[in-house]
Amino acid sequence: MPLPKKKTSKSRQGRRRTHISMRTPSLVVCPQCRSPRPSHQACPVCGTYRGREVLNVTARAARRAGGSE
Secondary structure, three states: OOOOOOOOOHHHHHHHOOOOOOOOOOEEEOOOOOOEEEOOOOOOOOOEEOOEEOOOHHHHHHHHHHHOO
C-alpha cells in the first residue's frame, strides 16, 4: 500500500474538510397552520402541501394512539 511521504498539516486537513459539516435544516412557515416545516415537504402538523391536504393527520394520530396501548 502506498504511504504519504509527508505529514498532512492541520491547515491542509482543515481545507480538505471544509465541506464536511452539519447544516441547519432550512425551514419555512406553513401557510395553513403557521408552524415551521421543511421546504418541499408536507406539513407534519396539518398535513397540507401546496394548498391541498395530502396527509390525513387525524387518522395517523388515532392509529398511533391505538397501536401503543
